[in-house]
Amino acid sequence: MTHSHLEVFLKRATRWSSVLLAVSTAGVVAVAGPADAAPAKYTHSQAKALLDKAGIRVSSSGNCSNVNNPRCTSLQGINRTTVSGLIRFKRISKCSNITVTGGTERGVHAKGPYGHEAGYKIDISRTPCVTGFVNKNFKRAGQRKxxxxxxxxxxxxxxxDERSRNHWDILYYNGSA
Ligand SMILES: [Zn+2]
Structure with missing residues (x-):
């Protein structure tokens, strides 16, 4: 190898290794990205302000929002995607009266990685408008036991459709309706 050939070889080798580095870095980012990231959260007052603005009421039998009191309706630690999912649902359903009756409060809801306490679920009143819209526009997906x-x-x-408890229990995997 002459000196100039060596130079060309080294330049190519350097270029290749930076290409390979870029590829492997991109690969790592793609694998370890959104799937492993913890969902972004709201405090109760942040979520409440957004729902207020969207015209969605929050109701609590105990008239309170303490996350540790099962009689309260709390939005403390709710996923941002759950809030935006419900706001989008109101928009597409055009149901004017949407009332939240259950959020992240402890001690009343079934536990689980995608449950209320984890911030993925929200309950809303079972109005004829909501029930009619869901039945007409969404696909049946079986039933619970x-x-x-x-x-x-x-x-x-x-x-x-938690009919006996007079509410819809909604699981938002993402921020769309
Ligand atoms: Zn529920």
Missing amino acids: DGTRLFRSMNKNVYA
């Missing part, structure tokens, strides 16, 4: 009927939205979120 207790007979609760499940519906899947076009964005893969799950709406459960």
